Amino acid sequence: MSSDATSSEGSIDPASDTATPQNDEGATGQVVENVERTAAELRDDGQDRGTLRDVANSLGISSAVALRALRESDEIKPQMIRRVRETAERLRFPLEELSEETEHRGVVAVLVNTMRNTWISDLVRAIRIELTATGRTAVVVPTRRRVPEYPVAADTDAIENLVHLGVDGFLMISDLADMDSVLEAAGNRPLVGIGCSQEFVGRFDTVRIDDEVGQGLLVDHLVSLGHREIAHIGGVGAAVARERADAFRKAMERHGLGELARVEPGDFTEQVGQTAGDMLLRGSRVPTAVTCANDVTAVGLLSAARDAGFSVPEELAVAGYGNTSLASSGISQVTSVDPNSDRLGALAAQFLVDRVSGDEAPPRDVAVAPSLVVRRTSSAGPRPETTRRKRISVD
Secondary structure, eight states: OOOOOOOOOSEEOTTTOOEEOOOOSOHHHHHHHHHHHHHHHHHOSSOOOOOHHHHHHHHTOOHHHHHHHHTTOTTSOHHHHHHHHHHHHHTTOOGGGGOTTOOOOSEEEEEESOSSSHHHHHHHHHHHHHHHHTTOEEEEEEOOOSSTTSOHHHHHHHHHHHHHTTOOEEEEESOOSSHHHHHHHHTTSOEEEESOOGGGBTTBEEEEEOHHHHHHHHHHHHHHTTOOSEEEEEESSSHHHHHHHHHHHHHHHHTTOGGGOEEEEEOSOHHHHHHHHHHHHTSSSOOSEEEESSHHHHHHHHHHHHHHTOOTTTTOEEEEESOOHHHHSTTTOOEEEEOOHHHHHHHHHHHHHHHHTTOOOOOOEEEEOOEEEOOGGGSSOOOGGGGGOOOOOOO
C-alpha cells in the first residue's frame, strides 16, 4: 500500500499529487467536493450545468440516494424519484451521465488515503505513465481518514459517483475501510488493489510487495553485521502492518533468533517512531538494531535515538521500508527496502486495462520482490560494548 496505510489530513487535488490544508466541517462533503472536481474534468464542455451534489443538496439528501433515485432504483419511493428527476432537470444536470451502460471515458480513479507518503506519490507516477501509454488518464481521489468521525459512506458515495460519471475502473492503494461496501459501490467496474493485505487475494486482482522477502533482506543484512538483539516497530493499524511484523518474526526465527525478536507496537507515523523508539531505548533490554514498518517511522526513531544519546549506526542500527525520499535524503540516509514501485504501479495499471478490455480470468495476485538499499544508518555492526548496553534511568 500498502506499503503503508497512513492517515491523511489534506484533500488531494487530482491535478497535482499534493496535499492542501482543509478544515473538518464534514468529511463527507470534503470527499464529494473532490468528486465534483473530478466530474468537472470529465464533462467540461463549456456549459453551466448542475452537479449531482447540487441536486442532492437541493433536496437535503445524500449523493448516493440521489444517484439511486435518478436510476429509478426499487429501494427509492416513486415520489422521491419524481422529485429528484424534476430537480435534476431544473438544475440542468446531465442525466445521460447516469446510465449503467455509460461509455468508458478513458479515466481511471486512483483511490489513496494519503499523499504525504512519498511511496504513494511514486506509485501514482508509475500508474500515470502506464495509463498514458494506453490513452487513459489517472484521477487521484482521496479516501477515508483514520478518525472515527470520518464515515465509510463518504468513500462509497464517492465511488458510486465516479461509477456513474463513467470511470473505467479503480486502482486502490492500500486497504479501505469496509471493503464489502467498497466493492458493492464499484459495481461492475474493475478494481485492482496495490499494496493491500493478503486477505483480499482471490477477491480481485492484487499487486503487492513480498514482505517476507523484504523483511528477510533486512534481517539477513543486520545479522550479517553481528546484530542479534533486533526489534521491529509496527504491527498496528492496517493489516499490511501486521503482515510485515509477522514477516519480521519469521525472518528472525529462520536465523534461530525467534526468542530475541521484539515487536514494539506502532503504525506508520513519525510520532510513533519517536514514542516507540523511546520505549525501546529506555527499557531494560535495549536492541542493537531496529527495523521499522516504513521510512517515516524510521525518521521518528532517529529522533528518539538522538534524544537518548545513541549514535547511529555505532550504537544503534536503523532500517526503514519503502525507499522513499525521506530515506535517501542527505540528512537521514536510512537503510531501506525498495518495494519496486515502478513495477507495482505498472503491473496494476496493466491488470486494470486488461479487465476493462474484457479479460474475465480468475483474480490474479502478484507479489513483487523488493530489494535492499544499504545506507549510513546500518553501515556498521554493533560495538563490543553494546553487549552491555547503556541504560537511561527513568524517574
